[in-house]
């Protein structure tokens with residue numbers, strides 16, 4: 110079976126420029142991953158399609174049609190296809206950019222620009238401080254070829270970690286390491302968010318066998334109902350669940366909340382959670398050394414701890430312990446994933462634009478979106494198992510390329526918006542907006558450009574390769590548009606804001622605890638709470654915190670009408686607030 114991915118660039122945000130990517134023809138039973146970028150005056154999208162025995166990824170670019178007439182002559186198109194078709198034989202991967210309308214002059218200009226992009230990439234691989242914000246190197250490429258590491262100690266660390274992941278997974282699967290009350294672990298509950306969830310989710314969906322040795326579930330949000338749902342679905346298998354908490358920083362509030370909810374669930378299930386997660390054989394932490402999570406796991410004697418490195422970004426961490434441990438526990442051949450990525454890394458190091466698939470992708474993105482993100486990109490995987498690739502790419506592409514400032518401090522508001530669901534499904538949605546019932550050729554006929562990526566089979570090797578392909582394309586594209594792909598100031602600001610809200614929540618609870626422990630209990634107005642928190646300017650946020658906690662069945666009681674906050678009086682149903690800091 111072939112898988113296909115297609116991507117479209119849409120002008121929904123910036124109507125003057127439209128880039129869409131559409132799948133090649135809906136891969137019937139097998140085919141490839143295709144991305145296409147059509148052009149139209151209507152909203153456009155970027156579909157990416159993936160299919161099984163041969164997978165095409167095709168992109169269509171709408172911007173191109175506005176720049177020039179696309180080639181219509183079938184012979185000329187065939188020649189262009191042959192001329193530009195890239196194939197990586199060892200991976201069974203093909204890249205077709207022939208349906209993107211870049212001109213010879215554009216390619217010449219790009220070849221010039223790529224010189225510095227390749228140089229920057231080379232320096233990055235040699236250990237330059239590619240993320241100056243955090244003063245760190247960017248080394249996800251080293252994870253699949255440790256001989257590239259600039260420091261010998263890191264090489265040993267990478268190799269030892271890989272070995273210990275494999276042996277730990279073997280011991281869990283074989284039952285050598287087992288839970289206290291079951292013969293072996295049967296379930297994984299993975300708690301993490303962003304890069305600490307998307308990669309493992311994508312890999313699980315793409316590669317887990319039908320009956321994996323351990324099944325995996327994810328808690329990747331703070332929705333209490335969603336968390337309850339995941340835990341309820343485990344049923345009695347909660348007792349044989351291995352909890353893996355993944356957080357590079359080890360302090361992400363959502364992840365911490367998820368962990369606290371899981372601990373509560375174990376307690377409520379009548380299990381001795383201390384034995385389940387604080388004792389060997391139940392809890393695993395994947396995080397940076399000495400982070401809050403690392404210290405918690407060490408002090409509480411969790412089953413195992415695996416390192417995350419400061420030189421690996423969350424969105425490129427899937428080939429660190431973050432992605433490898435959950436994958437290995439599901440019986441996925443992680444060394445094959447690494448091998449596929451390493452082959453692609455090598456293929457994308459060449460400085461020959463035409464022979465570098467990542468550079469070809471970056472060039473097409475630039476052409477399609479005018480180098481300013483003037484189009485949105487729709488990724489349409491035509492293979493069910495690759496469904497989450499579009500979601501995975503959303504973080505990789507948008508967190509990397511969505512930047513307010515360029516490397517020289519100029520305001521540029523760069524970004525490439527990514528959408529996508531599933532190939533055939535999207536043909537009944539996005540594609541309708543691009544070209545009724547559109548396929549790759551129909552889109553092209555309608556003036557929309559596309560890129561197609563085809564893989565012969567969805568295997569650990571090819572999945573590793575397509576991840577590596579897009580990682581490199583994003584890095585190269587960032588150089589072309591002179592931005593830093595490896596920091597995320599916007600997200601960091603969001604995290605800081607979330608931490609401030611949590612700190613305020615603690616103060617509110619402390620004030621309420623004091624008033625509620627009085628005899629008689631002293632209900633407080635919002636103004637009184639804000640004053641006692643010494644935060645009168647935060648009264649609106651305090652109101653939201655209280656409304657939220659009250660709605661989530663915490664022991665906090667708010668009397669009055671939500672519609673008139675000034676009437677609200679608040680007190681705690683219990684004096685002990687320990688359970689409420691989650």
Ligand SMILES: O=P(O)(O)OC[C@H]1O[C@H](O)[C@H](O)[C@@H](O)[C@@H]1O
Pocket residue numbers: 302303304305355356357358359360361364422423424508597600601
């Ligand atoms: O792994 P953590 O430190 O918990 O971070 C989880 C996620 O947080 C933010 O969203 C970052 O921008 C992501 O890159 C990161 O993957």
